[in-house]
Structures are given as C-alpha cells and as structure tokens.
Amino acid sequence: EENEKEVSRTYGALYVANQCNKVFFALNSLKHVKSLVLPTQVAIAEFPAADRVTWHFFQGRMALMEGRMEQAEKDLAFSFNNCPARHVTNRHVILSYLVPVRLILHQNRPSPTRKAALPTETLLRRYKLAPLVQLVEAFRTGNVALFDQALEQNQDFFIKKSIYLLLHKLKLCVYRNLFKRAYSVVNKSQMKLEVFVGAVRACGADADPEQVECIMANLIHQGLVKGYIAHKQQVV
Secondary structure (H helix, E strand, C coil): CHHHHHHHHHHCHHHHHHHHHHHHHHCCCHHHHHHCCCCCCCCHHHCCHHHHHHHHHHHHHHHHHCCCHHHHHHHHHHHHHHCCCCCHHHHHHHHHHHHHHHHHHHHHCCCHHHHHHCCCHHHHHHCCCHHHHHHHHHHHHCCHHHHHHHHHHCHHHHHHCCCHHHHHCCHHHHHHHHHHHHHHHHCCCCCEHHHHHHHHHHCCCCCCHHHHHHHHHHHHHCCCCCCCCECCCCEC
C-alpha cells in the first residue's frame, strides 16, 4: 500500500510541476522554470498525456526565450500534435508560439524541406490567429511594408505573447525573400543595386541605395544570400 502511494505521488509530480510553471510564467519568474526536476523513477512518456502536452508546451516556451529554436520547435510541435483537436483554445495558444519559431528556423535554413514552416491562411484563421495572417503573407512574398504594418497593428498581441522582438528579427529574411523575387525576374548573375532599391520601393517601403547595400551586406554575411558586392560598380 505504501508503495502504491509512492507511485501515485510520482505520477502526480508532473501535474504539480505544470502548475508551478503556470505561476512562474505568469510572474515572469523564468529562472525558476529550470529549477523544476522530475522524478527519475518514471520516464516522461509514462506520465498522463495531458500533463505531457502541458510540460512540453512550457519547455518549448522556455527554449524559445533562450533562443534554442530547434528544441523549442520539438517541444511545441509535440504539444500541438498531441493536443486533442477539440481543444481549440489550447491549440491556438500553442500555435501562437510554434509559428514564429518555425519562421525563424525557415530563415536560418531556407529549403524545400521546410515549406511546412509557412502555415496556410486557412490554418491560422481556424485557430483565430488573424494577427499572424498578414505577417506570414509578408514573410512569404517579401513585402516589407506589409510586414511593418502587421507588426505595428498587432504590436500589443505580440508583446503579450513575448514574441515581438523575435518577430522583428524576421525582417531581414523578408528582404531576402523580396530580393529573391527580384532576382528571379531579372535572372542575371550580376545585378545592379538599383534593381533591389526599386523592388523595396515597389512594395511601398522607403529605401535608398546605401540602406539597401547595407541590408544586402548583412544578408551575405549571415549566409542568407550567396554573392558579393562590388561597391564602386554598385553591382551584386
């Protein structure tokens, strides 16, 4: 009987840990989140599914805050995939963090294998994530002006979710996507910087040659664009 009580207490540990996580995040006391240690007698997979979904959600949020995007995606994807479809509100909350994480990863590893990083408008509206609709569309098309507009209009929502600064980092990749579209139109190995200046202005954003050259230099430095800039000739 004593052993049964011990097992019962062990299985209840994850539930208690999740309640602590809720309090820590509500109080913005994130340093205490990492102090929680689960019993070693039971593997995480043996705990109740609902508790595991909640645990991985908080672990994913913590990984996001620390910039560990691969781990954040792993934990948040687990939570979303294992959260029952009928729990629409919970899936809404999980997606509000999972989508930005996948956009960041798409920025770092742009490839056909990461097309799933760009959610459809249908999916976002199904889970009442309208603030992300414009943002994802701007990211997809390289519309810098629309991206800025989406950030500004939904600033309160993004700040409340603690993802505003994270999303702001995506702007460089929005430029990358815009320049990629410009390149596909001209389709030359060498392109005048004025072409990219025109592309930025065409989508309604302000730009001058010096600014665009600086942006292109950052893209090349971060490995998001392959090439080099001939400054005197103003050619990429």
